[in-house]
Amino acid sequence: MEQKTSQNTTPSTPKGFRDFLPEKMRVRQYVTEVLMDVFESFGFEPLQTPTLEYASVLQGKYGEEADKLMYVFEDRGGRKVGLNYDLTVPTARVLAQYQGKIPLPFKRYQIQSSYRAENPQKGRYRQFVQCDVDTFGVSSPLADAEIIAIIYTALKRLGFLEFKIRINSRQVLFGILQDAGIGDKKLQLSVLQSIDKLGKKAEAEVEEELTSKGLSSDGIKSLFEAIKKATPDENLAQMFSYLDQFGVSRDCWEFSPFMARGLDYYTGPIFETVLEKPKIGSITGGGRYDDLVSQLGGPNVPATGTTIGFERICDVIEELGLLRDELEGNRGILVTVFSLELVDQSIKVLNLLQESGNNVTLYPDPNVPLEKQLSYANKKGIPFVVIIGPDEKEKGTALIKDMESGEQETVKQENIGKAITKQAIEFGTKAVVVLG
Amino acid sequence: MEQKTSQNTTPSTPKGFRDFLPEKMRVRQYVTEVLMDVFESFGFEPLQTPTLEYASVLQGKYGEEADKLMYVFEDRGGRKVGLNYDLTVPTARVLAQYQGKIPLPFKRYQIQSSYRAENPQKGRYRQFVQCDVDTFGVSSPLADAEIIAIIYTALKRLGFLEFKIRINSRQVLFGILQDAGIGDKKLQLSVLQSIDKLGKKAEAEVEEELTSKGLSSDGIKSLFEAIKKATPDENLAQMFSYLDQFGVSRDCWEFSPFMARGLDYYTGPIFETVLEKPKIGSITGGGRYDDLVSQLGGPNVPATGTTIGFERICDVIEELGLLRDELEGNRGILVTVFSLELVDQSIKVLNLLQESGNNVTLYPDPNVPLEKQLSYANKKGIPFVVIIGPDEKEKGTALIKDMESGEQETVKQENIGKAITKQAIEFGTKAVVVLG
Numbered sequence: 001m002e003q004k005t006s007q008n009t010t011p012s013t014p015k016g017f018r019d020f021l022p023e024k025m026r027v028r029q030y031v032t033e034v035l036m037d038v039f040e041s042f043g044f045e046p047l048q049t050p051t052l053e054y055a056s057v058l059q060g061k062y063g064e065e066a067d068k069l070m071y072v073f074e075d076r077g078g079r080k081v082g083l084n085y086d087l088t089v090p091t092a093r094v095l096a097q098y099q100g101k102i103p104l105p106f107k108r109y110q111i112q113s114s115y116r117a118e119n120p121q122k123g124r125y126r127q128f129v130q131c132d133v134d135t136f137g138v139s140s141p142l143a144d145a146e147i148i149a150i151i152y153t154a155l156k157r158l159g160f161l162e163f164k165i166r167i168n169s170r171q172v173l174f175g176i177l178q179d180a181g182i183g184d185k186k187l188q189l190s191v192l193q194s195i196d197k198l199g200k201k202a203e204a205e206v207e208e209e210l211t212s213k214g215l216s217s218d219g220i221k222s223l224f225e226a227i228k229k230a231t232p233d234e235n236l237a238q239m240f241s242y243l244d245q246f247g248v249s250r251d252c253w254e255f256s257p258f259m260a261r262g263l264d265y266y267t268g269p270i271f272e273t274v275l276e277k278p279k280i281g282s283i284t285g286g287g288r289y290d291d292l293v294s295q296l297g298g299p300n301v302p303a304t305g306t307t308i309g310f311e312r313i314c315d316v317i318e319e320l321g322l323l324r325d326e327l328e329g330n331r332g333i334l335v336t337v338f339s340l341e342l343v344d345q346s347i348k349v350l351n352l353l354q355e356s357g358n359n360v361t362l363y364p365d366p367n368v369p370l371e372k373q374l375s376y377a378n379k380k381g382i383p384f385v386v387i388i389g390p391d392e393k394e395k396g397t398a399l400i401k402d403m404e405s406g407e408q409e410t411v412k413q414e415n416i417g418k419a420i421t422k423q424a425i426e427f428g429t430k431a432v433v434v435l436g
Numbered sequence: 437m438e439q440k441t442s443q444n445t446t447p448s449t450p451k452g453f454r455d456f457l458p459e460k461m462r463v464r465q466y467v468t469e470v471l472m473d474v475f476e477s478f479g480f481e482p483l484q485t486p487t488l489e490y491a492s493v494l495q496g497k498y499g500e501e502a503d504k505l506m507y508v509f510e511d512r513g514g515r516k517v518g519l520n521y522d523l524t525v526p527t528a529r530v531l532a533q534y535q536g537k538i539p540l541p542f543k544r545y546q547i548q549s550s551y552r553a554e555n556p557q558k559g560r561y562r563q564f565v566q567c568d569v570d571t572f573g574v575s576s577p578l579a580d581a582e583i584i585a586i587i588y589t590a591l592k593r594l595g596f597l598e599f600k601i602r603i604n605s606r607q608v609l610f611g612i613l614q615d616a617g618i619g620d621k622k623l624q625l626s627v628l629q630s631i632d633k634l635g636k637k638a639e640a641e642v643e644e645e646l647t648s649k650g651l652s653s654d655g656i657k658s659l660f661e662a663i664k665k666a667t668p669d670e671n672l673a674q675m676f677s678y679l680d681q682f683g684v685s686r687d688c689w690e691f692s693p694f695m696a697r698g699l700d701y702y703t704g705p706i707f708e709t710v711l712e713k714p715k716i717g718s719i720t721g722g723g724r725y726d727d728l729v730s731q732l733g734g735p736n737v738p739a740t741g742t743t744i745g746f747e748r749i750c751d752v753i754e755e756l757g758l759l760r761d762e763l764e765g766n767r768g769i770l771v772t773v774f775s776l777e778l779v780d781q782s783i784k785v786l787n788l789l790q791e792s793g794n795n796v797t798l799y800p801d802p803n804v805p806l807e808k809q810l811s812y813a814n815k816k817g818i819p820f821v822v823i824i825g826p827d828e829k830e831k832g833t834a835l836i837k838d839m840e841s842g843e844q845e846t847v848k849q850e851n852i853g854k855a856i857t858k859q860a861i862e863f864g865t866k867a868v869v870v871l872g
Contacts, residue, residue, distance in 0.1 A: 011493050011529045011733055013486050014517055019530055021538065022481035029482060041790050043768060043797025045458035046465060050449050050563050051487060051519070051549065052507075057447050071488075073509035076553050081450055083487070093447045094455055102457070103815040105800055113487065117512050127486050135800055142779060143800035245783040297447055332479060343578060347681040354477050361479025364541055364571055364579035379539040 016118070016126030027314050028129070031158065032111060035308065038154040039109040039133055042146065047108040049090035051115075055080035061089050061296055069116045083115035087132045092298035095136060099299050104137030111310065123315060134305025136293065141235050144269045144288055144304045145242030151273055151284050151306055152248045158313065162277040165248075166256035169236045170266045170287070173257075176230060180223050187213065189264050195227070196260035230257035239269055261285065265292040271306065280316060283309040332359040333384045333420060336373040337366040345388040349398050349413055353386075356417025377403055384420060388413075452554070452562030463750050464565070467594065468547060471744065474590040475545040475569055478582065483544040485526035487551075491516035497525050497732055505552045519551035523568045528734035531572060535735050540573030547746065559751060570741025572729065577671050580705045580724055580740045581678035587709055587720050587742055588684045594749065598713040601684075602692035605672045606702045606723070609693075612662045616655065623649070625700050631663070632696035666693035675705055697721065701728040707742065716752060719745040768795040769820045769856060772809040773802040781824040785834050785849055789822075792853025813839055820856060824849075 013019060020028060036046075055072045062085070072082035084090050087110045095102065111131045118124055133150055135143040148165060155163055173195075177188045194209045210220050232240060232255055243253065261270045268288030275283050286306025294300040333353060337346045343366050353360045361382065363373045370387065377385045387399040398416050400409045411419040449455060456464060472482075491508045498521070508518035520526050523546045531538065547567045554560055569586055571579040584601060591599055609631075613624045630645045646656050668676060668691055679689065697706045704724030711719050722742025730736040769789060773782045779802050789796045797818065799809045806823065813821045823835040834852050836845045847855040 011490070011532055013529075013533075014488050014490055014511070014515065017486035017488050019486065019533075020482075020484040021530075021534065022483065022544070025482040025484055028484075040795045043770075043795055046456075046461040047458060048456040048461055048464075050453035050455065051551070052450050052453050052563065054447070054450055068512075071511065073507075075450070075507065076504075079450065094457075096447055097449075097455075098457065103812055105812075107797065107800070108458070115487070127488065138801045140801040140803060142773070142798075142802060146798060146800055242779065242783065245780045247787060334479075337578070343678065344681045347678065351683060359476045359479055361543065362578075362582060364543070364582055365574045365576040366578060367576060376539055376541075 014126070016120035016124075018125060018127070024314075024318065027318050031310065031314055031317070034157050035111065035131060035154055035310075036109070038150060038157055041153075042107070042150055044107045044109045044133055044150075047091065047094065047110045048112055049084065049087070049094060049110070051083055051113070052081045053084055053090060053093070055082045057093050057297065058082045058085055058089060062086075069118055071115050071117060084113075085116060086114050087112065087130050088292070089296050091132075091134070092293045092296035095293060095298040095301065104301065105143070106136040107134075108136070109133045123312065125311065129310045131308040131310040132305060133308070134303055136303045137301045138304070139290070139302045141239035141269065142242055144271075145239045145246060147286065147304055147306050148239075148243060148253070148271055149246035149248055151271075151308070152246075152252055154308065155273065155283075158317075160275060163252060163273050163275050163283070165253040165271055165273045165284075166259045167236070167240075167253055167269065167271045168256050168259045169233060169269050170260075171268055172230055172233050172236065173227075173260060175233070176223070176226050180219065180226060182215075182223075191215070191223075192260040193262060195258060196262055198258050227257050236269060261287060265289045265295070267291060268304070275316070278316060278320060280312065283312050283316075285309075332361060332382065333386060334361045334363060334373070334377045334380075334382045335386045336363050336370055336388075337368075338370060338387065338389045340366045342366075342388060342390070342393060345393050346386075349386055349388055349416055352413060352416055353420060356421060358417065358420060374401075374403075386416070386420075450562075452556035452560075454561060454563070460750075460754070463754050467746065467750055467753070470593050471547065471567060471590055471746075472545070474586060474593055477589075478543070478586055480543045480545045480569055480586075483527065483530065483546045484548060485520065485523070485530060485546070487519055487549070488517045489520055489526060489529070491518045493529050493733065494518045494521055494525060498522075505554055507551050507553060520549075521552060522550050523548065523566050524728070525732050527568075527570070528729045528732035531729055531734040531737065540737065541579070542572040543570075544572070545569045559748065561747065565746045567744040567746040568741060569744065570739055572739045573737045574740070575726070575738045577675035577705065578678055580707075581675045581682060583722065583740055583742050584675075584679060584689070584707055585682035585684055587707070587744070588682075588688055590744065591709065591719075594753075596711060599688060599709050599711050599719070601689040601707055601709045601720075602695045603672070603676075603689055603705065603707045604692050604695045605669060605705050606696075607704055608666055608669050608672065609663075609696060611669070612659070612666060616659050616662060618651075618659075627651070627659075628696040629698060631694060632698055634694050663693050672705060697723060701725045701731070703727060705740070711752070714752060714756060716748065719748050719752075721745075768797060768818065769822060770797045770799060770809070770813045770816075770818045771822045772799050772806055772824075773804075774806060774823065774825045776802045778802075778824060778826070778829060781829050785822055785824055785852055788849060788852055789856060792857060794853065794856060810837075810839075822852070822856075 058070055059067050066085060070082050070085050072080060075081050091110065109132065111129060113127050114130045115127050117126055120126060133147060135147065151165060173192060174188060177191060182188055182191060190213055191210065194206050194213065198206050207220050211217065259270065259272065261272065266287040267290045270287030272282045273284040274281060284306050288304040290302040293303055335346050335350050337343055346362060350360050350362050363376065374385060383403055385401045385403055387401065392398055396413050397410050398413050400411060400419060409419065494506055495503050502521060506518050506521050508516060511517050527546065545568065547565060549563050550566045551563055553562055556562060569583060571583065587601060609628060610624060613627060618624055618627060626649055627646065630642050630649065633642050643656050695706065695708065697708065702723040703726045706723030708718050709720040710717060720742050724740040726738040729739050771782050771786050773779055782798060786796050786798050799812065810821060819839055821837045821839055823837065828834055832849050833846050834849050836847060836855060845855065
């Protein structure tokens with residue numbers, strides 16, 4: 001009974017919110033680092049906006065459904081504020097607020113949390129990291145191609161081997177719809193939403209949906225035929241040639257005329273990436289949205305960009321245990337403390353190991369028996385343990401213990417940096433697993 | 437009139453919340469990177485907690501004053517939640533929630549935003565990054581010394597030359613108070629708060645304050661005398677000897693018997709760092725707090741650690757223009773696009789530059805005249821511009837223009853990586869300014 005009470009009062013995070021303990025943090029840091037590195041190599045610059053925005057900036061931008069999922073409240077001054085729902089609306093605000101101060105083209109990336117009060121479910125969280133890369137102020141398909149080159153480079157760098165970037169164009173689709181006699185903009189967008197479901201739903205189901213939207217059975221058939229026969233327009237063809245120049249492998253992208261993207265605001269090329277192995281669906285989504293920034297309260301600037309599914313990528317890496325060994329290298333080395341009298345020896349070896357570029361954990365309590373320190377290393381999965389006892393002190397040596405194999409090696413203290421690095425490389429080589 | 441209206445509606449961030457445009461972000465990324473690197477080199481592990489906590493986790497932990505500054509609200513499910521006010525309370529929750537799953541000692545660092553509805557003023561923001569490094573589960577002064585070694589290493593690595601880490605011990609201070617006949621715990625803490633002001637306020641003022649707390653004039657005099665003559669106790673002496681072993685230079689720390697720290701919860705060694713040049717006061721603060729984690733709802737574990745003043749450090753670096761040139765290196769290279777026909781040449785050179793490890797901005801619009809592309813480089817402070825026109829294409833070369841000196845150099849395209857790196861190093865060497 002008492003235990004139950006105490007369990008009930010165990011503090012926890014609110015539903016849909018997560019702690020990231022070190023092991024998970026390492027995956028997130030690794031993914032962040034790779035992405036930032038790629039963005040920076042293309043000259044994209046970092047931007048960060050605050051967690052709180054005025055509610056007036058956030059609301060009424062993405063429809064009622066989104067407004068319902070926003071964390072909006074009154075602060076102590078009675079001002080209505082909210083947690084950022086995505087990164088596009090805050091960026092549109094930045095472009096409006098600093099107009100004239102940010103030179104265009106503005107190539108920026110933004111990796112930070114967004115907040116949505118959705119029903120938590122597998123892979124869906126109320127606080128989640130979004131990663132957006134966009135170019136503002138350029139209409140040329142060169143900018144679109146560059147975004148795709150970034151996606152390609154980032155996924156390769158993350159170790160994904162089999163993925164396909166599906167590319168299409170809203171202009172191509174609108175042209176086909178126009179030719180099919182569907183001229184009303186609203187109906188066009190509604191039809192595109194149905195067409196976008198073709199990959200996920202049965203053709204009959206999509207046909208039914210289109211019928212309910214007022215299309216005739218013959219009309220639907222000839223529409224599907226027309227899309228099937230679609231070819232890239234001049235703008236898209238130009239973009240494809242840029243992809244070759246950027247070195248984006250032809251195996252990794254395809255012209256995908258039925259891919260329409262769900263959101264209304266795209267105006268030109270659209271693209272999404274499907275991971276084929278493991279088969280987990282789309283991990284990037286984006287395209288050109290020349291009218292959106294001004295609709296969101298920003299200046300009238302053309303824009304193109306993509307979201308990279310940060311959470312999904314981290315989940316995949318973690319679920320499949322990929323990179324486990326690459327990350328293991330981070331767990332480094334435990335320098336034990338033999339006794340109160342020998343603390344100086346341990347600190348000396350710690351310094352030597354750090355100087356040779358190693359991350360080292362000193363066991364920070366000389367009152368704990370060595371045996372317990374070793375079991376600590378085991379619990380934490382630390383691959384190497386260093387021991388300096390009275391014998392080692394006398395001879396100026398240190399004992400390195402490989403916790404996996406149990407093998408031990410005695411080395412001169414001044415050589416310990418080199419010795420561990422050598423072992424770590426051997427360890428690393430035998431253990432590296434390539435993703436995919 | 438119309439303009440005024442449009443100005444009034446220019447969107448902005450809520451008071452006390454900030455955007456970080458690329459230039460500021462680079463400073464923050466640099467400081468974050470250096471700190472993380474140092475923490476990891478000592479085997480400290482990353483932890484991240486969510487932005488939202490249950491209000492019951494946050495409230496009533498640091499007194500009424502703090503509760504008034506918390507962003508607390510009801511979510512749509514009617515649950516009271518709040519934005520994290522600091523990183524210590526969430527960590528105490530983590531230690532309680534994952535008890536038994538996190539092996540002790542737990543050495544963790546945490547760098548993330550906290551939120552306080554304070555009156556915004558220079559250097560004080562409502563959303564600010566906190567940086568905490570702590571060891572949980574160890575009573576030994578070795579753990580305290582290690583925290584100080586981390587502070588020392590981090591500040592050195594950030595380029596600060598003249599700073600002093602002031603060290604004292606609550607145990608020493610409590611002993612002196614006891615000897616002076618001040619035995620009541622509450623009075624002891626109140627007296628310590630006054631004594632801590634001695635560096636900042638006139639002695640007479642502090643004496644007055646102590647008188648109002650019931651101390652006699654003679655009592656105050658002999659108390660000051662006793663503190664002046666204070667010597668480290670055994671625990672502190674042990675810690676000092678560890679500092680030597682860690683290689684913390686004697687010039688950078690001092691036993692500072694009047695330094696008492698403001699917060700009530702410290703139980704052992706306490707330490708803070710004062711930057712002497714530029715003279716901006718304290719940039720780190722911490723100490724041992726063996727009872728706090730359980731008071732905050734966590735398990736009963738000893739703890740020691742420090743806060744590093746992330747925002748203050750970034751402000752100093754920025755205000756003084758320090759690191760400007762080091763960060764300039766990040767702005768890299770602009771590859772211009774001469775014309776629609778020569779886009780392939782520019783992408784080729786972009787690829788070559790990236791392969792040799794450079795961050796490169798491709799001007800993503802071939803329809804913009806070269807002149808405008810050059811003025812874009814100027815506006816953004818990009819030091820190098822690369823041009824490939826028809827002549828260069830024919831000869832397989834590229835023109836590198838140093839935007840500062842105006843000097844130009846023509847190099848073979850395949851050598852451009854080396855050529856730019858050489859120039860950048862020369863540029864870097866002449867421009868590097870060391871902080872301090």
